[in-house]
Amino acid sequence: MFLKCKAFSYSELIGVCWVLANQFLREYLDWPQLVEEAGSIVPANARSLREGVEGILIMGMGGSGIVGDVVYSLSSERLEIPVVLVKDFRVPRWVGRGWLAVAVSYSGETIETLTCLNEVIRREAQIAVVASGGKMIELAEERKLPYVRVPPGRTPRSSFPALLLATLKILKSLGIDLGTPREEQIIEFLKREDTLKLGHELAEKLTGKIPVFMSSTKYYPLALRAKDEFNENAKTPAKTEVYPEGFHNDIVGWEAWFGPFSMVIFKEVGNTTLEFLKETLLGAGLEVTTYELSNTYVEEVIKWSQVVGIASVIVAKKRGLDPKETKHIAKYKEFVRRTNI
Incomplete structure (x- = not known):
């Protein structure tokens, strides 16, 4: 029928x-x-970084990857270590144990970012994760990596504020303060x-x-x-x-x-x-x-x-x-x- x-x-x-x-x-x-x-989200597994961080690697694609561009722009006036973005399957050879690598993927399943995340784990870099769920959150929980879980059920591009603020928040919890405003300041600014x-x-x-x-x-x-x-x-x-x-x-x-x-x-x-x-x-x-x-x-x-x-x-x-x-x-x-x- x-x-x-x-x-x-x-x-x-x-x-x-x-x-x-x-x-x-x-x-x-x-x-x-x-x-x-x-x-209101609190980073999980927050810890102090090893001394002598050589640089920060931000890994992400598309609507998640734009977070890295903002962090890079903020860092140029505030940090004395380099911030490098990766929107690819490959991690630069010079990223290793002395680096902090932050994986940003709304779904937690982005194949390029997941590939890079596994590579920086292999290289023993210090690692943090921002996602709404997926394999990356599972990996963070399993390995007790610092992570922030953002609200699920949206698209990456419409989740931009949550991804950005979560990334800035987890960086701050690790001792890297980019001087970002409080959430109430942002809300007031959006309503002007x-x-x-x-x-x-x-x-x-x-x-x-x-x-x-x-x-x-x-x-x-x-x-x-x-x-x-x-x-x-x-x-x-x-x-x-x-x-x-x-x-x-x-x-x-x-x-x-x-x-x-x-x-x-x-x-x-x-x-x-x-x-x-x-x-x-x-x-x-x-x-x-x-x-x-x-x-x-x-x-x-x-x-x-x-x-x-x-x-x-x-x-x-x-x-x-x-x-x-x-x-x-x-x-x-x-x-x-x-x-x-």
């Missing part, structure tokens, strides 16, 4: 996508609650402006366009985060440019540009270099949106990550797409599992 399936019209499919998008949108709108929940309204306004400007997110080196993690959100949620190509490096290459590409581009600049107050960039792009006839950022780094990164997340979900809704679904990522993961890379 066969079940008869209803054939959905295009308008009905669009309606389904709107429902799915609205459900996913809540995973961004509830960030104040997520920050509060993350603040209507991030849903800001997201709608940005979505209006970027619907039907290829967004280019620009920033200083310090705010590169935010620009990268914005690009990734539009890739994954809105299913659209997007580009990141970092300045002043971009003045030696990217800027020339806009001299004779073509295509439906729309520029978004994340600019710290008083950054004259990015003000010059804005005037140059406007002079070339490009659409430019500028957001002024204060010196409260972590709060700004979380707030504008929420805004671009909301905007990318709204763009997906306008296009009749499910923002949560990532078909090609699923295909890649199946390929890796099948080929046992």
Whole structure:
């Protein structure tokens, strides 16, 4: 006996996508609650590091990997040891017993990060884990490694505040304080402006366009985060440019540009270099949106990550797409599992 399936019209499919998008949108709108929940989590198996830590390795991919970019940016002004990011299957040869390696994977199952985690265990590095569950938490519990378990049941990209704060918290428990704000400060900062309204306004400007997110080196993690959100949620190509490096290459590409581009600049107050960039792009006839950022780094990164997340979900809704679904990522993961890379 066969079940008869209803054939959905295009308008009905669009309606389904709107429902799915609205459900996913809540995973961004509830960030104040997520920050509060993350603040109550206590790292497990916290301990003192061995003396003479040579460097910190942050291992993570995608929505989890962006945490490493933020930690790197914070560390450049606060630490006297290097922070290195790995978004790959391989750990650099010079990482060994004198290093602290932090594995960040929302699922706890990311194959690249898990592969690197097993390698740094073999090399006897000091290790910490941030995940919502999976093999990495099992490994941390089995080996009594320091770890933080973040709230489950979300996507990695919509869990960004929890992953970031958990990573900063476990680093602090190990004696590495990056001077991050208290959770209540972040919540208050998120509530100062209507991030849903800001997201709608940005979505209006970027619907039907290829967004280019620009920033200083310090705010590169935010620009990268914005690009990734539009890739994954809105299913659209997007580009990141970092300045002043971009003045030696990217800027020339806009001299004779073509295509439906729309520029978004994340600019710290008083950054004259990015003000010059804005005037140059406007002079070339490009659409430019500028957001002024204060010196409260972590709060700004979380707030504008929420805004671009909301905007990318709204763009997906306008296009009749499910923002949560990532078909090609699923295909890649199946390929890796099948080929046992």
